[in-house]
Amino acid sequence: MFLGDAGSMLLxxxxxxxxxxxxxxxxxxxxxxxLWLVAIPLMDTLAVMGRRLRQGRHPFxxxxxHLHHSLARLLHSTCGALGVLLLLASxxxxxxxxxxxxxxxxx
Numbered sequence: 001m002f003l004g005d006a007g008s009m010l011l012x013x014x015x016x017x018x019x020x021x022x023x024x025x026x027x028x029x030x031x032x033x034x035l036w037l038v039a040i041p042l043m044d045t046l047a048v049m050g051r052r053l054r055q056g057r058h059p060f061x062x063x064x065x066h067l068h069h070s071l072a073r074l075l076h077s078t079c080g081a082l083g084v085l086l087l088l089a090s091x092x093x094x095x096x097x098x099x100x101x102x103x104x105x106x107x
Contacts, residue, residue, distance in 0.1 A: 012041070015038065016038070019034040019038065022034065032099075032100075033097060034096075035096070036093060036097075036099070040088055040089045044068075047067075048065050048066055067085070068085060071084055071085065
């Protein structure tokens with residue numbers, strides 16, 4: 001599915017808005033857990049923007065330097081890249097959720 005800039009931006013805003021709402025509830029998600037849930041896109045965005053700035057380019061310029069592009073080139077498969085990203089995102093989200101559960105159990 002191709003979302004384009006507006007679609008992906010809307011999807012990102014909705015996800016972050018939902019995480020902020022969940023982290024503000026009395027017994028809701030810890031803010032640090034919310035960061036674990038969006039760790040892959042957050043780290044990818046920061047890495048791409050940092051690389052562009054080091055190269056003297058505008059941080060919002062377009063290129064094929066995102067993690068999914070690199071994985072697709074490495075694996076010669078967009079489906080393989082998707083699988084790796086889903087696995088990594090699930091692992092990091094699991095770490096965040098297990099961490100929150102353990103902290104709540106201590107209190």
